[in-house]
Amino acid sequence: MLSKKEKDLIKEIWERLTPVAAEIGADALLRMFASYPGTKTYFSHVDISPNSSHLLSHGKKIVLAIAEGAQDISQLTVTLAPLQTLHAYQLRVDPRNFKLLSHSMLVSLACYLGDEFTPVAHAAMDKYLSAFAAVLAEKYR
């Protein structure tokens, strides 16, 4: 359960990160690919090397979607409806991988925010990303 304070904090952080969405997203993806090589299997058809245009554009897409969801967390199911369909029927990414990207995203946030990645921010982000992943997987079965 996210408190109002946590929702405001999450919204504020993601708003601040929107201008560097490509960098944060690409960093999180790179970290995920390095630590969990199985995740690379979903990208065998594209160039995901560091600084590749696909890595940056894909990273940006992911961060912007997370930021959009953060604008109104109570509406997550509505906001994510198109992405739910995409992941369930087309991409078919095993939803267990969402946890791996969430952790990698937290590491990127920790690196980027440093001291500002306080225990409160960490807990709030962890809860939000878990909720995001759960909603994203809702149409799978």
Added chain:
Amino acid sequence: MVEWTDAERKAIIGLWGKIDVGEIGPQALSRLLIVCPWGKRYFKEFGDLSTNAAIMGNPKVAQHGKTVMGGLENAVKNLDNIKQTYAKLSAMHSEKLHVDPDNFRVLAECISLCVAAKFGPSVFTAEVQEAWQKFLSVVVSALGRQYH
């Protein structure tokens, strides 16, 4: 047997050399209790854990965090024999402490995040993270090995 590349050994030992056990340990354990509050079930004798401030200021949490983090020294010194090195601790966590081994994984994640926040992306690169997380996952596995 775990296979370590030269790069991984270098990364793990290099990162360990930078880590202040008395700093990162307490931070990581505090975060575990704040992010996964059900972990408090194992620390009933630690006193006040009712608020984030209480957790972060609790001297028993700090001491235990330091102890746990310090224990990783044995693993760093015995990279090729972590399973044996942790066998007794594993048995203790199972038979005496009755800790759900999933908590080891969560604590490992908290340690990585504290390290990331402390050292930033130029030190905690994707490659260093991979080596460090592989190291922690071996320790986590060793800690869960003697459960029955």
